[in-house]
Amino acid sequence: MRDVLIVAGDTGETDLLTTTLQLAGYNVADTAGTGVEGIVRIRRRRFDLVVWDATLPDLKDVARGPRLASDELPPVLFLITCDYLHTLLPGLGKRNDDYVTKPFRTTEVLARAEVLLRGRSSKGGAGTAGYGDLVLDDATCQARRGGRPLGLTPAEYRLLRHLLANAECVVSKEQISRHVWGDFRASDAIEKLVSRLRQKVNRDGAALIHTSRGFGYWLGHARG
Incomplete structure (x- = not known):
């Protein structure tokens, strides 16, 4: 069973996350109401995953999250509002972390948690995730397919990472815009990036990135 730490200031969110994660088979080993308390908990014991409210007022540097040595810090799933998203995006990919926007859907929290933990335990080592012969390394922000480096730009890497985190599910243009740039971008800018x-x-x-006309894009093997 995976041990999880929840760091959130809203007790309602903490209770919802605790119930959701426990029903999915996780062990919510501890909780904290402030960022400072969260750091104390992480230094006190090891967790497999931390769910971290990036809008906590006592830690304004949300792009860095909890300041700990890399060997102390488990994968972090940030909870963040769109207003703070631009401060978080530049730091993604430097560690094994991801985010969901608030108000969050519990299904998305579980999906992102699974991807983070899968990447940590994969053969590629901490901070890697993949689909078939496609592999992403968050430590270096590099991607390769079948051993071939893809040479992605930062925006392309963030997009591919988002598609991978939602593998086999359609991602809308609005979701892509928020994840890649942190704000709204015109449809043609998103289409050019995807292209x-x-x-x-x-x-x-074999094609891994597909278009679902009128809905968005998805990553996976062709259906039917």
């Missing part, structure tokens, strides 16, 4: 990424990922192999 560039698709060319790099799908080259020399």
Whole structure:
């Protein structure tokens, strides 16, 4: 059973997350109501995953999250509002972390938690995740397919990471815009970004990035 620490100032959110994670088979080993308390908990014992409210007022540097040595810090799933999202995005990919926006859906929390823990335990080591022969390394922000480096730009890497975190599920243009840039971008800018990424990922192999017309894009093997 995976041990989880929840760091959130809202007791309602803490209770909801605790129930959701426990029903999914996780062990909520501890909780904290402030960022300072969260750091104390992490230094006191090891957790497999931390769910961290990035809007806590006592830690304003949300892009860094809890300041600990890399060997002390488990994967972190940030909870964040759109107003704070621009401060968090530049730090993603430097560690094994991810985020969901508030108000969050419990299904999305569970999906992101699973991806984070899967990446930590994969053969590639901490901070890696993959789908088939596609592998992403968050420690270096590098992606490769079948051993071939993809040479992604930061925006392309964030997009691919988001598609991978939601593998086999359709992601809307609005979701992509919020994740990649932290604000709204025109439809043609998103389409151009997806097109560039698709060319790099799908080259020399079966297509992994697909369009669901009128809905968005998804990563996975072709259906039917």
